[in-house]
Amino acid sequence: MKAVALGGVALFATLLFGVFGLIAFVVVAAGGAGSASAAVTVSNPSEEALEDIPPILLRLFIAEAQQCPGLPWTVMAGISKVESNHGRFAGSTVGPDGVIRPSIIGIPLDGTSGTARIPDSDDGRWDGDTVWDRAVGPFQFIPGSWRIFGGDGDIDGIADPNNVFDAVPAMRRHLCPDGQIVDIASAVFSYNRSQAYVDDVLEWARRYTGPLATSAVPIAGYALVVPAALVTEESLSRAHHDYAAWDLGIPVGTPLFAMASGTVTTASNAGTFPDDPNRCGTTVAIAGVDGAAYTYCHLSQIAVVPGQVVSAGTPIGLSGGQPGTPGAGNTTGPHLHLGIRFAGTTVCPQPLLLAIYRARPINPAIAPAFGCVQGHPTTNWAQWLDQITPEQPPSPVGAVAAGATEGP
């Protein structure tokens, strides 16, 4: 294995996290219930972040941090910067396959030069050293930590600490063993027990944080309409109460995002349903470049204007729906109502949302109009998606006509 030596403060700190991080993980895992209810804010990258962080890593940090409420992607990027200058230590680079070449491998952990003393535990598989363990990869996992947190993120059959598709999720698991983070500084400290290291990482995180509030990460031209950490496959699949649409109970003030790129056609308090304008309340509607029309109801704040061109993931406003508040419309509690029409037909948003959540969006043209209304036979959208190829959508199971009326 070609390797470059890594030394200095970052390595020493990494050794400490390797030794102590294991203990911390066991304790937390024993009591970790795992809840994804914390608020999520996604910062846009600063100009410095866009210049400094390889795009492949930037995308991974932003997507992966959304799996852990309370973990800003900028903190993951800060760790990456401090550990290996984003995989560029001593001239290494990250390839399009996510692999760092040459491999970044630390000095032997033989107890000298301020290192811990860790006899070989991986038979030299990752660190090329059959006598002592060494820290490996852009985030400097020692083989013992990699055995706990490592995984095969790109499903190529190898959990490789030198592959960022594998190593970024591993970093997130290490930072976020119980599914959410309350105190960012202690999370970084548990990753690496050095206050100087924590200060360094948080300073980089601050520099990487852009001025804009929130946005979602588009994948293949589509983005979830709410922060990904607020939804599950179950909530994305849930049937609507009266016609083909989707409701999600979320706190007032949750950022909402454009699901597809397109042009804003409505951004007003007037609603979009002429027969009963109060039902939708404050409304944003977008004519997607994919030919679909997306309608968001019950907003508490609008962030776009009619005629504005938006790209998938752009913030369009904040959710609302608290009964009796301005713009809430016809509602029984805070929630987002999402309706999608294609070629004049109201279609089920559930399979489209679930496909985006799985990072493999499908075209609204193949979304069924039936199978997503309570009290009628409903489709198991997870199974439906498992079966489809984009060319051949299966028929919804037990399809029946949804109610003809429109309204949230």
Ligand SMILES: [Zn+2]
């Ligand atoms: Zn609704």
